[in-house]
Amino acid sequence: RCRPSRGEQDGGGVFRDLLKALEVLELLCVNVLLSPWRKEIRSLKTFTGTFVYYIQSVLPDDIVKTVLEKIGYIATTATEFSLVKKRNNEETEQTAFEIFLARVECETILKMTNEEKHGNLEKTLQKRRQTHQQHGDKDKEDQTALREDAENLESKENSEMSLSLATQQKSSANTDTSFEAAGNLKIK
Numbered sequence: 001r002c003r004p005s006r007g008e009q010d011g012g013g014v015f016r017d018l019l020k021a022l023e024v025l026e027l028l029c030v031n032v033l034l035s036p037w038r039k040e041i042r043s044l045k046t047f048t049g050t051f052v053y054y055i056q057s058v059l060p061d062d063i064v065k066t067v068l069e070k071i072g073y074i075a076t077t078a079t080e081f082s083l084v085k086k087r088n089n090e091e092t093e094q095t096a097f098e099i100f101l102a103r104v105e106c107e108t109i110l111k112m113t114n115e116e117k118h119g120n121l122e123k124t125l126q127k128r129r130q131t132h133q134q135h136g137d138k139d140k141e142d143q144t145a146l147r148e149d150a151e152n153l154e155s156k157e158n159s160e161m162s163l164s165l166a167t168q169q170k171s172s173a174n175t176d177t178s179f180e181a182a183g184n185l186k187i188k
Contacts, residue, residue, distance in 0.1 A: 014058075015106050015113075021058040022103040024050060029071055029096035036072075036083055044073055044081040070095040 031041050045051065055064055065075065072087030112127065 015110050017054075017058045019103060019106040019110065020054050022099050022106065024054045025067060025071075026096060026099045026103060029092060029099060032071055032083065032087075032092055033089065033096070036087075042083045044068070044083075046079045046081065067095065067099070 028044070031038070035041055046056065059067075068075075068081050071092050072084050073081035074084055076082045
């Protein structure tokens with residue numbers, strides 16, 4: 001849904017523009033987390049060059065508004081977002097991390113496109129989808145194997161625990177009789 005750059009045919013420009021937009025949003029998240037009291041952080045003007053050229057020209061308005069709300073901003077006027085006093089730091093951190101992951105994915109796609117001889121973006125995107133699907137299938141297999149290992153370990157621990165309890169009960173019974181025997185002895 002990103003807006004293509006003027007005159008871009010290969011689509012790589014869209015990813016470069018998206019990469020820059022994600023960098024700006026990621027920096028905004030970091031600034032909100034580290035120094036929310038600063039005046040330039042508390043208020044975000046939508047008519048500044050950075051916002052207009054790097055964010056508004058690339059991302060749809062509804063996505064910009066949603067991301068900024070997750071970071072902790074609310075629209076106070078048509079041209080300004082302000083930092084909410086009670087924001088959720090966990091949600092801001094999660095959003096920053098998701099933006100970071102999206103940025104890394106864009107960098108990877110651009111790198112793969114540049115490494116190919118003709119830099120066909122469609123082929124690169126298909127390869128990425130296949131890679132993600134293969135990793136998804138492998139992750140499912142790994143999770144199944146981990147689940148089986150955990151179940152086996154749990155049953156082994158349960159059997160060891162019941163054996164240990166039985167041993168303790170026998171030992172405790174022997175101790176009780178030895179205490180009784182010791183109590184019956186007369187100290188000379």
